[in-house]
Amino acid sequence: MNQITRNQANSTPLTPLTFLDRAATVYGNSISIIYNSTSFTWFQTHKRCLQLASSLSSLGIVKGDVVSVLSPNTPAMYELQFSVPMSGAILNNLSFRLDYKTLSALLIHSESKLIFVDILSLSLALNALSLFPKNTPSPKLVLIMDETLLPDQIPSLPKNINIMNTYDYESLVAKGDPNFKWIRPDTEWDPITLNYTSGTTSSPKGVVHCHRATFIVSLDSLIDWSVPVQPVFLWTLQMFHSNGWSYPWGMAAVGGTNICTRRTDAPSIYNLIESHGVTHMCAAPVVLNMLSNFNKNEQLKKPVHVLTGGSSPPAAILIRAENLGFEVSHGYGMTEVIGVIVSCAWKREWDRFPATGKARMKARQGVRRVGVTEVDVVGPTGESVKHDGITAGEIVVKGACVMLGYLKDENATLQCMKKNGWFYTGDVAVMHEDGYLEIKDRLKDVIISGGENMSSVEVEGVLYMHPAVKEAAVVARPDDFWGETPCAFVSLKDELNENDIPTDMEIKKFCREELPHFMTPKTIVIMKELPKTSTGKVKKHVLRKVAKEMGSTSLPPSQPPSHRLISRI
Amino acid sequence: MNQITRNQANSTPLTPLTFLDRAATVYGNSISIIYNSTSFTWFQTHKRCLQLASSLSSLGIVKGDVVSVLSPNTPAMYELQFSVPMSGAILNNLSFRLDYKTLSALLIHSESKLIFVDILSLSLALNALSLFPKNTPSPKLVLIMDETLLPDQIPSLPKNINIMNTYDYESLVAKGDPNFKWIRPDTEWDPITLNYTSGTTSSPKGVVHCHRATFIVSLDSLIDWSVPVQPVFLWTLQMFHSNGWSYPWGMAAVGGTNICTRRTDAPSIYNLIESHGVTHMCAAPVVLNMLSNFNKNEQLKKPVHVLTGGSSPPAAILIRAENLGFEVSHGYGMTEVIGVIVSCAWKREWDRFPATGKARMKARQGVRRVGVTEVDVVGPTGESVKHDGITAGEIVVKGACVMLGYLKDENATLQCMKKNGWFYTGDVAVMHEDGYLEIKDRLKDVIISGGENMSSVEVEGVLYMHPAVKEAAVVARPDDFWGETPCAFVSLKDELNENDIPTDMEIKKFCREELPHFMTPKTIVIMKELPKTSTGKVKKHVLRKVAKEMGSTSLPPSQPPSHRLISRI
Structure with a gap:
């Protein structure tokens, strides 16, 4: 048996970028994105992504370059999740809520060659760029205009913009080649994304993920949440948060409709749910809280599946939200593993519990998703803690979801990648008797x-x-x-x-x-x-x-x- | 970015065997298998698989040994899909419909160390073993009894059975260690299965698949068919056929209930569907034909999702089956890619078509599943054929689903693994304008x-x-x-x-x-x-x-x- 080994045909690198080509074939005439009065089909989204990727190549972007993005959940933001890596570049989604000093530091640290900037974040970006030291090369800037904004919402272009180094998003799309052969990774371990997280220490750390990880997590995230083909997905979760927990790619895999929006207030969310027939959304407990406080009586016309994470949803919120017609799933994860990798998989026997008992069960973080190799809670010497719901330990992970490491920070990487082969999350939990973990305390800081x-x-x-x-x-x-x-x-x-x-x-x-x-x-x-x-x-x-x-x-x-x-x- | 590479935590081998540990945690109290009057929970199935794997180790089975199985879809057959590879061995599912000469040749060719034999295939197995040349070591035999058979269905043990070299399945399970640490693969490219296919030439070829391939195809097969958690899966497809198209492992991933049966006649199938609330089943068009001919009027109480493949379902059969409440999906594949890898993903615009138009669309083989990197139809020099629905070419594949190769048959392996990096299926198809392929002719022979x-x-x-x-x-x-x-x-x-x-x-x-x-x-x-x-x-x-x-x-x-x-x- 030893003479049989991997070969060219089965060693093609796993990458979520292949989902988009297929979506154009299967769902070409179906709606890919809806944003205010704008919408696209999967055929169009595929074409636009190839065109932009081609333009990036023409601008000199080559494999391994970092390209940053500063945008809320607009159609351009969705497209960039594909088009940037399709040009061979590493996608660096940045938070538009950063202060300009931090943003400047991250752009310098990442050595970004290019930054895509939503029109409403332009001042922030320019202020950040103005802090660049003279001998540090400044990234080119691509401005993303938004025709759906009202005239008084659009800021006038600031004076300190360097026209020579600035491009317009739609122009780059327009002049790109729709037959561009997108740049495939050499291996599935090639980096695809960079995400900065403040994490548990004070200096921002750049989490680098590879094509393989994003591929596996994308599939896993669909199976674990039982996402069927052609869902209607509302983008309440910012895509810059841990690459939208992999769902930008996942939606291409199942031909979903992405409802993009800048507004995540309760009336806007309810309005989008009703007008587009939203079936799925991700939301922190605080958003669930907001939604259930805003609308205390009127039931949703059809159930909406909500994946919540970041902290445990309090029982009162869960019960209120579910009474309204939200079907809440609860998961746990972090940027270092691309979103959710542990989830509170529901057990049928819990159906018998009263509402508070159900909520208590659902508030637990749960068990690893099927695509994750192993998750455990361990004590200081690496031994599994007792499954008693009392003994605390650190959550550790093995699996394709784990990052490659922190950019230019070997120490921090080594600190969480232990010699025993586990990734140490820094989060503290207990393990219940039934093998479900529950976070009792966030890492102190x-x-x-x-x-x-x-x-x-x-x-x-x-x-x-x-x-x-x-x-x-x-x-x-x-x-x-x-x-x-x-x-x-x-x-x-x-x-x-x-x-x-x-x-x-x-x-x-x-x-x-x-x-x-x-x-x-x-x-x-x-x-x-x-x-x-x-x-x-x-x-x-x-x-x-x-x-x-x-x-x-x-x-x-x-x-x-x-x-x-x-x-x- | 170059200093960041794969590490121990994210390089754990992908394997579908991890699904079973998780199923025991999440679905421990849910039913894993139903067979006549017998049933098991996922907790029990997990424990029994570990026990059997432990006993296999005790019998001297080590990593890389081939262990063969000759059984219809019984609970033991399901368990063996996990327990054999959990012992480190390579699982060789064999058809119990083979003649004893061929069976003998395959056991010798595979150098099987052990063969599990269903009681009703015992004569076949013994006849096959009797053909072994004197100097060829004969595999040990594990007999799988079936307490649900009626006394007159059970053959008396033949005289030529070698008691010294024969074990009883349930005894091996009983004396195994439920805390056995199952043997993980060293790499995800380690072989997990061996399947013999007559294929397109006269000598049987042994298709070898690795852990990675079965992992990816298992997830892909769930997503593509939109299989939700906890389906009820009826085993009409024999598990020895291309490892049951990966669904034995897939059912553990989603905590499904496996309805096992020896009988796949129409009354039995209808009876199982009604009594267990079957939601999913795989069936060749000929089975669909049988089902729709047997019951022409009575609708199913709730829809049953049927995945069909092997040949195109004729329009008349499709229409009759769907009128009865079967929701038919159509796919294409082969043992060399673990079942279905191309499927006729439904387009919403086809909903408008009349029944015959829908059936014509559904009869096409379709497009690659999301987990497959690339599928194409190519001419003799490797160029893509025109997307005109007329020009014929050979179907070629790139992706994790592709086998490692044929056991001890380098020539046959090289013949289908071309130097241009594609796996050549030997099946001839046309490509339609919309990118869906359709098989016009099986390979002639x-x-x-x-x-x-x-x-x-x-x-x-x-x-x-x-x-x-x-x-x-x-x-x-x-x-x-x-x-x-x-x-x-x-x-x-x-x-x-x-x-x-x-x-x-x-x-x-x-x-x-x-x-x-x-x-x-x-x-x-x-x-x-x-x-x-x-x-x-x-x-x-x-x-x-x-x-x-x-x-x-x-x-x-x-x-x-x-x-x-x-x-x-």
């Missing part, structure tokens, strides 16, 4: 506000920059609207003049100038001394308790929230 | 009778052994019941005595002694001279025309057919 991850260390770093601050510790404060908000405990320097003693409002203002809005502490508590251990470490668990006892600042949402309310993944 | 492939060359070889036969040519004769039957044209030697001139019945009887029943020509035409080309080759297309004009010998089925009526794949 992470705060999740409105579905966005942030590192408390990073916020603390800014606080420490304030001339009057001696010590700072940031923890999560529970919030009925945002889930959590950052709450800062600070002690001030001893030798301050009375005029130099800041108020909590002044410290907040200081942070706001240095941090994105969602990372700015909503609460500042000035203490004489922070509680410390005998070895001098701040007792964060004590502060967490204090913050918890403060309760929520926000009221539960009854108004449309901002577009920030998207899952952390 | 193949006859498909009752869903079984046979090589005309092999039948001719037997005819040539008859002392009176000068020349022989076997072609397909259309048959309303079997699809096709072998029809032999022979010319006799010139110098025969009158007493030595055989009748057609005598030639038939001669063939019957040398060939399995389904391969025995149903028609023998004695001619003075076979029609030949100027270079002396028999003009088979002329004979095909003659055979076609003879029409069918059988009437369309209204009676339960035998268990042979299963798809060719």
Whole structure:
């Protein structure tokens, strides 16, 4: 048997890009994308992606170049999930909610050759580019206009735009070759995406995934959620979040209709669900909360499958949402594994449970999806924890979903890729008797506000920059609207003049100038001394308790929230 | 980006065996298998498979050994699809319809270390083993009893059974270790299965597949058919046919219930559908024909999804079956790609067509499934044929589904694995304008009778052994019941005595002694001279025309057919 080995025909690299060619054949006349008054067929989407990929090649983009994208969920954003890697480039979806300093740092770190920018993020991008040091080559910019915006929504082009280095998205599409032979990867281990995550430490880390991983996760994400052919998928989850949990590619595999939108407030979502017959959507618990608070009585005309993640959906929210006709599935994952890889697969015997019992079961993160090789919860020496629902350990993963590593950060890569062959997630969970895992505690330093991850260390770093601050510790404060908000405990320097003693409002203002809005502490508590251990470490668990006892600042949402309310993944 | 490469955590070999561990966790209390009055849960199936795998190890089976199985679709047969590879061995599913000489040759060729034998195939197996040359080591035999058989159905153990070398299936399960750590493949390219196919030439070829291929095809087969979690799957397709088109593993991935049965006649199938609420089944067109002829009026209580393949379902059958409530999908494949890899993905615009138009569309083989990299129809120099529905070419494939190769047959492997990187299927098709392929002609030499492939060359070889036969040519004769039957044209030697001139019945009887029943020509035409080309080759297309004009010998089925009526794949 040993003489039989792999061959050329069965070694073609696995890549989700092949889904698009097929979608054009099978679903050519079906609708691929709907956005306001615009729509495309799969035939058109395929053609437009090939044309743009061809134009990227003409602009000099070659295999392995990084191409960045700064856009909400527009048709262009969807197309770029294919066209950028079809040009051979590595797709770097960036959050348009970043502050311009961070954005600048990421563009430099990734050595982006090109950046696609939605018209409403143009100022942000230009500010970021303006910070580039003189000897650092600046990426070319492709501006994505939006004809569906009202005239007063469109900003005038800023003065500091460099016309020589700027292109127009639709012009690039128009002049591309629809018969372009897209650039296939040399091997399935070639990188396809780069995603920055703040993760659990303060410096942003660039997660690199390969074609194989995105292929496997795309298929797995369809099977695990029982997604049939030709679903209608509403893009409430931002595609820049962990590549939209692989569903941009998955929708091409099943010929779905992508409902794109900039607006993720409750009336807009309900309106899109009703007008397009949405069957599937991904949404953080905070969005589910918003939806069920906005509409307390009127049932959906037909059920909508919702995949939620990022944090456990509280029982009350689950019950309300399901009463309205949302069929909620719950999953767990992270950028390092392309979205959801553990999900709370439903057991038939739970059907008998009362609503609260069902909700309690559904709030557990669950079990690995079928495409994942192994998931376990382990103690400090790598041994599986007891399946008792009490003993905590770290979630570890083996499987094709695991990233290649962090870009230019071998240390961070080695830290999570252990010598025993497991990827260490940094998330802490217990294992229940039935083999379902449940996250009892996020890694201490992470705060999740409105579905966005942030590192408390990073916020603390800014606080420490304030001339009057001696010590700072940031923890999560529970919030009925945002889930959590950052709450800062600070002690001030001893030798301050009375005029130099800041108020909590002044410290907040200081942070706001240095941090994105969602990372700015909503609460500042000035203490004489922070509680410390005998070895001098701040007792964060004590502060967490204090913050918890403060309760929520926000009221539960009854108004449309901002577009920030998207899952952390 | 170049410093980032694959690592231990993301390089774990893809294998469908991981589905079973997960099924035990997620679907532990759900029914995995129903067979007559017996049933198992996924917890039990998982445990039994581990126990048997452990016993195989105890018997000395090691990684890379071939273990053969000779059984219809019983619970043991289902379990063996997991437990054999979980012991590290290569699973060789064999047809229990083979004649004992062929079976013997295959057991020797595969160097089987062990053979699992269903009680009703015991004589066949013992006869095959009795042909082993003295110096060839004989495989150990594991007998699978069946407590659900009636006493008069169970043959008494034959005298020539070697008790020393024989084991009992249930005893091996019972004494195995339920905590056995199953043997994972070293790489995903390690072989997992061996399947013999008569294919298009006369010598049986052993198709070897790897863990990666079976993993990818399993997922692909679920997505393409939109199989949801926890379907109820009726095993009408024999699992030995191309590993049941990957659905034994697929059912573990989605926690389905496997309805096992020995009986695939129409009343039995209808009875199982109604009593167990079957949602999915695979069936050759001839089975569909049988089902729709048996029950012309009574609609199914709920729709049953049928995946058909092996040959195109004729329009009349499709329309009748769908009127009864069968939702028919049509696919194409072969053992070399583990079942179905091209399928006639439905287009919404076809919904508008009249019934005959729909049936014509559905009879096309279609497009590659999403997990397959590329499928094309090419001319002699490897160029794609025109998409005109007229120009014929050979179907070629690239993708993880393609076999590693033929066991101990480098020539045959090289013949279909071309240097241009494609696997050549040997099947001839046209490509329609919309990119859907349609098989216009099977490769000339193949006859498909009752869903079984046979090589005309092999039948001719037997005819040539008859002392009176000068020349022989076997072609397909259309048959309303079997699809096709072998029809032999022979010319006799010139110098025969009158007493030595055989009748057609005598030639038939001669063939019957040398060939399995389904391969025995149903028609023998004695001619003075076979029609030949100027270079002396028999003009088979002329004979095909003659055979076609003879029409069918059988009437369309209204009676339960035998268990042979299963798809060719």
